[in-house]
Amino acid sequence: MIGVFHPGTSLVHRAPALLKLGLLTLIVTVVAMAPSPIVLGAASVLVIVLVAVARIPLRLAWSQVVPILWVLAVAVPVQVLFGGWEAAAVMAVRLVLAVALAAVYTLTTPVTATLDAMQALLRPFRRWVDADRVGLALALTIRCVPLLADLVREVLEARRARGAEGSLTALAVPVIVRALRTADHLGEALTARGFDD
Amino acid sequence: MSQIAFDHVSHRFDAETVVDDVSLVLREHRIGIVGANGSGKSTLARMVNGLVLPTAGRVTVDGLDLARHAREVRRRVGFVFTNADNQIVMPTVREDVAFTLRRHKLPATDAAARVDAVLDRFGLTELADRPAHRLSGGQKQLLAIASVLVAEPDIVVADEPTTLLDARNARRIAEHFASLEQQLIVVSHHLELLEGFDRVIVMEAGRVVADDAPRPALDAYRALIA
Ligand SMILES: Nc1ncnc2c1ncn2[C@@H]1O[C@H](COP(=O)(O)OP(=O)(O)OP(=O)(O)O)[C@@H](O)[C@H]1O
Ligand SMILES: [Mg+2]
Numbered sequence: 410m411i412g413v414f415h416p417g418t419s420l421v422h423r424a425p426a427l428l429k430l431g432l433l434t435l436i437v438t439v440v441a442m443a444p445s446p447i448v449l450g451a452a453s454v455l456v457i458v459l460v461a462v463a464r465i466p467l468r469l470a471w472s473q474v475v476p477i478l479w480v481l482a483v484a485v486p487v488q489v490l491f492g493g494w495e496a497a498a499v500m501a502v503r504l505v506l507a508v509a510l511a512a513v514y515t516l517t518t519p520v521t522a523t524l525d526a527m528q529a530l531l532r533p534f535r536r537w538v539d540a541d542r543v544g545l546a547l548a549l550t551i552r553c554v555p556l557l558a559d560l561v562r563e564v565l566e567a568r569r570a571r572g573a574e575g576s577l578t579a580l581a582v583p584v585i586v587r588a589l590r591t592a593d594h595l596g597e598a599l600t601a602r603g604f605d606d
Numbered sequence: 607m608s609q610i611a612f613d614h615v616s617h618r619f620d621a622e623t624v625v626d627d628v629s630l631v632l633r634e635h636r637i638g639i640v641g642a643n644g645s646g647k648s649t650l651a652r653m654v655n656g657l658v659l660p661t662a663g664r665v666t667v668d669g670l671d672l673a674r675h676a677r678e679v680r681r682r683v684g685f686v687f688t689n690a691d692n693q694i695v696m697p698t699v700r701e702d703v704a705f706t707l708r709r710h711k712l713p714a715t716d717a718a719a720r721v722d723a724v725l726d727r728f729g730l731t732e733l734a735d736r737p738a739h740r741l742s743g744g745q746k747q748l749l750a751i752a753s754v755l756v757a758e759p760d761i762v763v764a765d766e767p768t769t770l771l772d773a774r775n776a777r778r779i780a781e782h783f784a785s786l787e788q789q790l791i792v793v794s795h796h797l798e799l800l801e802g803f804d805r806v807i808v809m810e811a812g813r814v815v816a817d818d819a820p821r822p823a824l825d826a827y828r829a830l831i832a
Contacts, residue, residue, distance in 0.1 A: 414698060416735045521701045524708075541708070548695055548705070556691070556739065594692035597657055601685035602693075603677075603709050603757070
């Protein structure tokens, strides 16, 4: 899941966030553009090396990739049907690689470092974009993932407790209402913490 | 201590008068606010840093009118909410505390030193790199308070900071509040939390119905709800 930082002192951890972000973008682009087996193979080896150097526990690394496997379980058969085996395999490998690379980045980079990198990146454009605000938006987006996950889990439990398991309304309505209320509270708390413009 | 003044303050939501012509001058170190549900305590507390503005009258902190100087006053007033989940923004404990200081533009080493000192004070050093959303309720509330105090406010306002906590965690939070040098305004239904305070204000239907030392004020409140 996004936003889990695995602290460490490896080279991958210590590399500047801006550099990591740049390399991530570059490699994902190359993987997306060049479907040759050599490129995909090299990228796979790179991911394994990075995970090893950063000493990311295998179970943690695996848990980052699992969600995308569910997507593939649906997407691969469709792709086989329309594009054949080869295209399906290339697509699957590319997706897994992109997710794994992004996971290596989030696992080894504190969000604060990403925010600082974003601000450095946006500094030349400060007349047009407020880097602080972009950073804040990014932090809030990351914050919302576990918040929303908790919310859905609580509402699912409450729905089960009331025996309304099948009802989509009994899921959607409380989730939306509570998400909006949470957004309200979060906004208020940000104002109180001095982020009020 | 600062001087927080309510001058004939009222607040209406639509047709409902929630705070009704309240005049108070608060100079004490620790001030408690009690009252039944819906009596206007939260609305009153929120006015101290301009989260709610009065629809009539004036709220000032050391002479600064909240209607015009909310931003300046907010820099000096920290606010602790009931539900820490709504207050925590960053993924890890340390980052959330550090987040408060982003607006202060301190040199990185100064900011880090301040964050470390606050984490240590609230016993959060061991949890510093943990995901904030996976802390227990008591730990989350400690984090929320730490994130407020790292900005070194002059005044701390807390709206039912212990309501969601068990008795043991509530006591720990109370002890931390008791050790604060800052001026403190606490809204609470946990009356024992306010026993060592300097002044307790009792609200009823938007009005101040008692305003005294804790013992007589809390007795008056107990008589009111009996
Ligand atoms: N945003 C709002 N819009 C409309 N009415 C509101 C709003 N906020 C509060 N109220 C109303 O104002 C009244 C006082 O609310 P307030 O939250 O100040 O009470 P309280 O004393 O803090 O109560 P509690 O002990 O339940 O927290 C309530 O009747 C409430 O319904
Ligand atoms: Mg309230």
